[in-house]
Amino acid sequence: MPLRLDSRDADFATAFTALVDARREADEDVSRDVTAILKRVRAEGDAALADYTSRFDRHDLNASGWTVSPAECRAALDSISTQLRDALELAAARITAYHEKQKPQDSDEIDATGVRLGARWRSVDAAGLYVPGGRAAYPSSLLMNAIPAKVAGVSRIAMVTPTPNGDINPLVLAAASIAGIEEIWRVGGAQAVAALAYGTKSIKPVDVITGPGNAWVAEAKRQLYGVVGIDMVAGPSEILVVADAKNDPAWIAADLLSQSEHDPTSQSILFTDDAAFADAVAKAVEQRLPLLSTQAVAATSWANNGAIILVRDFEEAMPLVNRLAAEHLELAVDDPEALFTQVRHAGSVFLGRMTPEAVGDYVAGPNHVLPTGRRARFSSGLSVLDFMKRTSFLSLDQNSIGAIGPAAVALAEAEGLPAHAASVALRLK
Amino acid sequence: MPLRLDSRDADFATAFTALVDARREADEDVSRDVTAILKRVRAEGDAALADYTSRFDRHDLNASGWTVSPAECRAALDSISTQLRDALELAAARITAYHEKQKPQDSDEIDATGVRLGARWRSVDAAGLYVPGGRAAYPSSLLMNAIPAKVAGVSRIAMVTPTPNGDINPLVLAAASIAGIEEIWRVGGAQAVAALAYGTKSIKPVDVITGPGNAWVAEAKRQLYGVVGIDMVAGPSEILVVADAKNDPAWIAADLLSQSEHDPTSQSILFTDDAAFADAVAKAVEQRLPLLSTQAVAATSWANNGAIILVRDFEEAMPLVNRLAAEHLELAVDDPEALFTQVRHAGSVFLGRMTPEAVGDYVAGPNHVLPTGRRARFSSGLSVLDFMKRTSFLSLDQNSIGAIGPAAVALAEAEGLPAHAASVALRLK
CATH class of the missing domain: 3.40.50.1980 (Nitrogenase molybdenum iron protein domain)
Known part of the structure; x- marks a missing residue:
């Protein structure tokens, strides 16, 4: 039976607070397992991937293939019903249109003191996309993760997905074809996340990793946050x-x-x-x-x-x-x-x-x-911004450094940073 | 002697790669210490803060005070030289002006199918600001962290800073006065970050924690990422x-x-x-x-x-x-x-x-x-966006759900999610 609460009840405030504070997240102690997997993939690379994939997914990467080709994705797209293909294409078109509007504006201006200042947005070079296997292998998730990266202008998207016993959902491949994904690795779990973050001989490292996964995948992303960017703790x-x-x-x-x-x-x-x-x-x-x-x-x-x-x-x-x-x-x-x-x-x-x-x-x-x-x-849904970053910039000349430089010198000296002060003071007339 | 490389040398590529890959970050194994501190603050709250502060900072919170008042900050501002005060005020004004331009635009439109869709940005309710003590107690850092939160519209900013032997840099207090910070706690280290994230009897929890710190502070923020938002792994x-x-x-x-x-x-x-x-x-x-x-x-x-x-x-x-x-x-x-x-x-x-x-x-x-x-x-400098989050929204009517709903039903059925399909199908005429 679900919980029933009534705000008129005397104990409502207490019961509601308990509901707010209840943790539903998996309490399994996966942290240590994941740490060991990350360490081994970092040290052993492809050999560790092959071993884990054989054990966890019963798929022999070296004998049965590391990748899924664009041709296989295209064939999967051709094999599904027109109704489903139309639905995926409608979804892709609408997701693209919505995310196009998220693209940020650069700024570049000269203020009253003559200081030129602004910011430029650029995409990351490479994004890693985790796609779960099994029950949660959702083509919709693939579109929701891949399209913002594409719209951001990311030139390389590397998808990883477990293929238990070699199997992979054809709808996922069809969605990959629609999204234009050309690099798909048959690896999953924390080991796939580690490969994307650190790189192996086969898989080049990426800059950002997004996509849903089980508790091991989520913990791997959490532990690798800072080595790479991640979408969120889900x-x-x-x-x-x-x-x-x-x-x-x-x-x-x-x-x-x-x-x-x-x-x-x-x-x-x-x-x-x-x-x-x-x-x-x-x-x-x-x-x-x-x-x-x-x-x-x-x-x-x-x-x-x-x-x-x-x-x-x-x-x-x-x-x-x-x-x-x-x-x-x-x-x-x-x-x-x-x-x-x-x-x-x-x-x-x-x-x-x-x-x-x-x-x-x-x-x-x-x-x-x-x-x-x-x-x-404190956080937002996935967006184009998750695949971009902003570089601020400044340009001063003799006049504008004359206008604001002395204040920088005063603060640098007060903070006990004499080289900071000198680098400005030397340029003041 | 610093490294000298010449791109004409035969081993340049190897030597440059070694420079790129060199890790300069503290290798101290602070992770376990920090885990223990977070756990104890979560369990014991203020008592743990008082104990750690007494041991690490030689400051007795209960005997000598938990907070610094706005009046003390004001007095510090009045005590500094006019030159420094003017410099801090110039900095604050220019930082404010630059960050005002980062405020994101909401979107709200109706597309060709009659679907209304968009996004609204809202500030977080509360931000925690870590300010280091000792050598790295920089008033400039305080302004750089506090002003974007203020510009974002954050209504509560809780600052934490260690006060070794009770001491605190008057320039930091002067900057706090200029930035309008009214809640300052005399706690630092991982224990202060834990208090901001989990809350204690004295310190209410916050939604985002920013600001520089030593290896313990950085590791505490990394471990608490997901419980709260953080600026970055620095x-x-x-x-x-x-x-x-x-x-x-x-x-x-x-x-x-x-x-x-x-x-x-x-x-x-x-x-x-x-x-x-x-x-x-x-x-x-x-x-x-x-x-x-x-x-x-x-x-x-x-x-x-x-x-x-x-x-x-x-x-x-x-x-x-x-x-x-x-x-x-x-x-x-x-x-x-x-x-x-x-x-x-x-x-x-x-x-x-x-x-x-x-x-x-x-x-x-x-x-x-x-x-x-x-x-x-993959990441950007601190900005107003770190203190805001976006809520997307949708509004359909009988016509627009008729236009796009059938595709959602087809995809939900293909993904094996019948309640998803039903929630749309029931609304189709």
């Missing part, structure tokens, strides 16, 4: 739905279950101002569950991490919504804009009754790689 | 100067030493196309060193990590410059713009003979918190 998916009684309970139930079905650690939370509607949604969830091929996962997630929170009104809800800082936030009310202006922390917001979160997972355009675990308090 | 400072023979060797020597004097692990590298100029700069460095109060540090850094690289011409130099991806890059040549267009990776670029890097450390406007250790390949 945790289980979550949705928060704010819905009034005018919604169809079946729709809201489906929305909640669309997160629950991802993983047993996923979380779905409903805020509503109507007790009868809360009951109706709970009932609709129970009715929908047996219809799902993902029933086992969804039922476990809903029972363990689901919550229905009854509030007096949505004015009361919004500060609570901000405390949860959810990855996905649906505002299924008459005037979603009024609530949206009160949102300070959320990964992505879905406005109104006709905007189910799942439409954003696939084809709407905004990125579906979003901060989880309350990290929307 | 290493020793570095400068790369590209200079032709028309420069005054004394100026270039001062520029190189302005990084060398920071720390024995700092690095200063000269690229030049003229062997006689290389010798002249080397001689000028030896002449300048005895004049510096920072001579011991600067001489060690220059001898251990300095390098003079002779190239045939600057066309040959630029790919090497990009491989080093330096924090600071001076282009002291006649046409710096021609070289700047070839720069792909650098934290900040200083154009022409009259733009010493040190002017950017203090008063020019761009941030002096920049990526080190080749991280300019």
Whole structure:
């Protein structure tokens, strides 16, 4: 049974704080394993990759191939249905259009003292893209990670993916073909992340690594942060739905279950101002569950991490919504804009009754790689900026260094840095 | 003696690669110590802070005070010379002006299918600012970290700084007064970072932690990345100067030493196309060193990590410059713009003979918190964006979900996610 809270109850504040603070992230002690894997790949390179891939994925890289070729991706694209191909191409076009608008502007100006100053954005040289194998091998994730890198202008994208027993999802290859990915390595896990970060004889190192993965992949990225750039520390998916009684309970139930079905650690939370509607949604969830091929996962997630929170009104809800800082936030009310202006922390917001979160997972355009675990308090969804960096610049002349240089000399001397002071003072007339 | 390389030498490629790959970062095994400190602060809160501060900083928080008040900062500001006060105020005004232009634009539009989509930027609620004590207690760093947070609109800035034996640099307090910082805690080290991330009874948790620190502080930030946002993984400072023979060797020597004097692990590298100029700069460095109060540090850094690289011409130099991806890059040549267009990776670029890097450390406007250790390949200097995050949003209606919803249903079904498919399909007519 999911948690039920009522803001009128005396212990509500305590119970809600417990919900906010609950950690759903895997507590497995993978850290030490990952450290050992990174160390071995760094020391042994390709030989370590071949050994781990043989053991974990039952795929012999040297006998059965290290890579998937663009021709294989193209063949996969040709093999899928027209409906799916059209859907992937619509998704790619809309994701591209949305991300094109994220490209940052350079600046370059001369201020009143004659100092020229500004900033130039450039893409990273190479991005590594992790694509999970098995159940979570999602073509949509590939598009969401590869397209911002392409739009940023990254010239090399190296994709890694585990191919258990040599198998790989043809839809993923079709998506790779659409995204124009030409370098695909049949390695996965922490060892693949290590190879991308450090480089091996076969795999050249990259500058940024993005893409979802299991606890080992996430921990490898965390440990390598600083050696390379990474997208974010990702945790289980979550949705928060704010819905009034005018919604169809079946729709809201489906929305909640669309997160629950991802993983047993996923979380779905409903805020509503109507007790009868809360009951109706709970009932609709129970009715929908047996219809799902993902029933086992969804039922476990809903029972363990689901919550229905009854509030007096949505004015009361919004500060609570901000405390949860959810990855996905649906505002299924008459005037979603009024609530949206009160949102300070959320990964992505879905406005109104006709905007189910799942439409954003696939084809709407905004990125579906979003901060989880309350990290929307301080981080953003994946964007073109994750594949670019800014170089600031300055240019002074005799007049402008005369205008601002003496202050620099004074501060450098006060900070006890005489070479700093000299490098400016020598240039003053 | 600093390294001397000549691109005409047969072993140049190997020697240059060794320079690129050399790690200058502290190899001390601080990781385990930091893990223990974080764990104890999380469990014991203020009591752990009081104990560590007593042991490491010889300051009794409970007997001698936990905080520095705004009145104390104001008094410090009133106590410093007019010259220094004017210099700090000029710096603050110029840093503010530069960072104001970094504020991102929201987007909100309706596309051809009738889908409304966009993104809104909001500041984080609270930022933690680490300010080192002792030798590296720099008022300029305080301004460079606090002002972008202020410009972003962060309503709470919590500063932490160690006060060994209770002492604190009055210039730092004066800068805090100018920056409008009202919450200052007399704690430092990994324990202060832990307190900011987890919160204690006294110190409320923050969302982002920025600011320089020693190896323990840097490791604490690295370990807490994901619990909070951090600015970057910072290493020793570095400068790369590209200079032709028309420069005054004394100026270039001062520029190189302005990084060398920071720390024995700092690095200063000269690229030049003229062997006689290389010798002249080397001689000028030896002449300048005895004049510096920072001579011991600067001489060690220059001898251990300095390098003079002779190239045939600057066309040959630029790919090497990009491989080093330096924090600071001076282009002291006649046409710096021609070289700047070839720069792909650098934290900040200083154009022409009259733009010493040190002017950017203090008063020019761009941030002096920049990526080190080749991280300019994938990361940027500190900016307003480090204190903000983006929330994407979508709004569909019956028509627009009809236009793009079926593709989402097809992809969700292909990915084996039936609740995703249902949440869209139920809304299609």
